[in-house]
Amino acid sequence: MARWQPDARERLRQAALELFAEQGFAATTVPAITARAGLTTRTFFRHFADKREVLFAGEAELPAYAERLIAEAPAGIGPAALVLDGLRAVARAQFEGRKEEIRQWRAIVATDAGLRERGLQKRAALAAAIGDGFRARGLDATRAALLAETAVTLMYVSVAAWLEAGDDRKLDAIVESTFATLRATLDT
Amino acid sequence: MARWQPDARERLRQAALELFAEQGFAATTVPAITARAGLTTRTFFRHFADKREVLFAGEAELPAYAERLIAEAPAGIGPAALVLDGLRAVARAQFEGRKEEIRQWRAIVATDAGLRERGLQKRAALAAAIGDGFRARGLDATRAALLAETAVTLMYVSVAAWLEAGDDRKLDAIVESTFATLRATLDT
Numbered sequence: 001m002a003r004w005q006p007d008a009r010e011r012l013r014q015a016a017l018e019l020f021a022e023q024g025f026a027a028t029t030v031p032a033i034t035a036r037a038g039l040t041t042r043t044f045f046r047h048f049a050d051k052r053e054v055l056f057a058g059e060a061e062l063p064a065y066a067e068r069l070i071a072e073a074p075a076g077i078g079p080a081a082l083v084l085d086g087l088r089a090v091a092r093a094q095f096e097g098r099k100e101e102i103r104q105w106r107a108i109v110a111t112d113a114g115l116r117e118r119g120l121q122k123r124a125a126l127a128a129a130i131g132d133g134f135r136a137r138g139l140d141a142t143r144a145a146l147l148a149e150t151a152v153t154l155m156y157v158s159v160a161a162w163l164e165a166g167d168d169r170k171l172d173a174i175v176e177s178t179f180a181t182l183r184a185t186l187d188t
Numbered sequence: 189m190a191r192w193q194p195d196a197r198e199r200l201r202q203a204a205l206e207l208f209a210e211q212g213f214a215a216t217t218v219p220a221i222t223a224r225a226g227l228t229t230r231t232f233f234r235h236f237a238d239k240r241e242v243l244f245a246g247e248a249e250l251p252a253y254a255e256r257l258i259a260e261a262p263a264g265i266g267p268a269a270l271v272l273d274g275l276r277a278v279a280r281a282q283f284e285g286r287k288e289e290i291r292q293w294r295a296i297v298a299t300d301a302g303l304r305e306r307g308l309q310k311r312a313a314l315a316a317a318i319g320d321g322f323r324a325r326g327l328d329a330t331r332a333a334l335l336a337e338t339a340v341t342l343m344y345v346s347v348a349a350w351l352e353a354g355d356d357r358k359l360d361a362i363v364e365s366t367f368a369t370l371r372a373t374l375d376t
Contacts (some may be wrong), residue, residue: 078376079373079376080373080374080375080376081376117305117308117309120305120308120309120312121305121308124308141348141349141352142345142348142349142366142369143369143373145341145344145345145348146341146342146345146366146369146370146373147373149337149341149344149345150338150341150370150374153333153334153337153338153341154334156333156337157330157333157334157337160329160330160333161329161330164329178330178334179374181330181331181334182334182338182374183371183374183375185267185268185331185334185335186268186338186367186370186371186374187268187371188266188267188268188269
């Protein structure tokens with residue numbers, strides 16, 4: 001089995017997502033996931049702490065990634081422009097081309113209180129990291145917190161619109177339009 | 189004891205807050221709370237499901253209150269103006285004059301993962317209610333979600349600034365200035 005090792009993590013993830021969708025998150029056991037993936041439970045626990053982490057492991061790096069994106073942005077760029085550029089980069093790199101998978105992911109998370117809770121924590125951790133990133137650029141606490149929360153809001157609202165859209169608009173473009181909508185709405 | 193009944197809830201709440209601050213949330217038992225309040229555990233459980241609910245019971249009505257505020261606003265008022273008016277009304281009615289108590293409350297919640305989680309759920313429930321309120325006024329899903337999340341962000345960021353301020357500025361005024369800061373920041 002050694003030669004399959006590099007794919008083990010992704011095979012386990014795929015098997016878990018399929019089973020969560022087919023029979024529900026609560027009813028799916030780790031042995032059922034490993035049986036579907038053709039791997040051992042020992043291999044499972046080498047990659048994930050528990051079945052819940054299969055759903056959130058991919059996003060563990062997002063806070064650090066966001067903070068790095070802010071740290072590495074050119075000195076001259078304004079904070080709101082930085083948010084917009086950053087969100088569009090994340091949209092292209094992390095979301096585009098994975099619409100069905102993300103739709104499925106959200107449907108699974110919505111079924112379980114513990115998963116929804118974990119989702120809220122993830123969101124709060126991301127906002128905290130973005131706030132840290134902006135304070136490191138010299139913004140005061142209020143501005144940094146406003147930008148961080150607004151960035152996360154723009155991403156979540158844009159992803160919801162993207163998943164619900166009947167057309168094939170890119171998330172990138174939706175993010176830009178959501179940002180414009182927010183600015184216009186705050187003037188009403 | 190019957191003649192004390194009308195004050196029982198508030199006495200239990202005060203006793204619990206004192207003990208949480210003195211010895212920590214985890215170390216405080218319901219019997220310790222009732223002993224401090226001079227009431228029975230039976231009375232405690234008539235008012236609160238558990239010691240965690242002592243900290244969150246007062247805010248259980250906030251989502252419904254926010255939704256009502258939006259429903260009852262004059263037809264002609266713009267959605268952003270409605271958010272600002274609503275937040276200022278909440279600041280005056282629910283926060284002003286309770287600075288020390290709210291500061292203490294936040295310090296307790298920050299010490300415990302379960303309490304922080306409950307705080308995130310509370311925040312999400314409030315945003316969902318505000319979003320419902322705006323959709324009921326005919327706003328599309330994107331605008332309603334943006335306004336709801338922005339309203340909650342403005343309130344949380346303003347309260348943090350209010351608690352940290354060395355002066356005695358009113359939360360009402362801080363909300364107004366935070367709103368202006370957000371609008372200005374989104375133009376950068």
